[in-house]
Amino acid sequence: MSNKPTISELDVSRFGLRVAAGLTEHSEALPADISERLRFAREQAMARARVVRATRPETETTLIQQGGSLALGGPGRGRWLKLASLLPLLLLVGGLLLIQHSQWYQQIRAAAEMDAALLSDKLPPAAYGDPGFSEYLSDEEQQAGGEAAAVKE
Numbered sequence: 001m002s003n004k005p006t007i008s009e010l011d012v013s014r015f016g017l018r019v020a021a022g023l024t025e026h027s028e029a030l031p032a033d034i035s036e037r038l039r040f041a042r043e044q045a046m047a048r049a050r051v052v053r054a055t056r057p058e059t060e061t062t063l064i065q066q067g068g069s070l071a072l073g074g075p076g077r078g079r080w081l082k083l084a085s086l087l088p089l090l091l092l093v094g095g096l097l098l099i100q101h102s103q104w105y106q107q108i109r110a111a112a113e114m115d116a117a118l119l120s121d122k123l124p125p126a127a128y129g130d131p132g133f134s135e136y137l138s139d140e141e142q143q144a145g146g147e148a149a150a151v152k153e
Contacts, residue, residue, distance in 0.1 A: 027035060118125050127133050 023038060027038070030038070118128070123133075
């Protein structure tokens with residue numbers, strides 16, 4: 001027994017929809033006795049369809065009780081679906097950890113470069129804490145900028 005509707009059922013449904021649309025469009029032009037017979041036939045068809053739907057078993061989806069919740073699907077697929085849904089979460093957490101490690105490594109490298117520059121300089125590290133020394137550095141940068149402009153000319 002198949003869960004999918006057969007092609008003939010789909011064709012019958014499409015044909016019924018086309019006939020209903022055509023009858024609805026042209027119902028005003030029909031005589032009263034024909035309109036009454038069509039209305040009665042529609043009511044009978046709807047009653048038969050309700051009876052068929054009520055007696056037909058539900059085969060489109062299966063509901064399975066798993067623990068305290070209902071899940072759509074068949075047996076044996078629950079664990080694989082849970083593992084498959086955890087995969088994007090694990091990839092996201094792994095990516096975030098990789099980004100954090102990369103940022104941490106860049107901060108260590110920047111601090112090491114700064115320490116190496118301070119230690120390889122001719123000045124002692126205590127000179128950088130002197131307020132007058134920062135003015136000396138800014139004056140020296142301005143002079144170096146003026147010399148570079150003179151060399152370009």
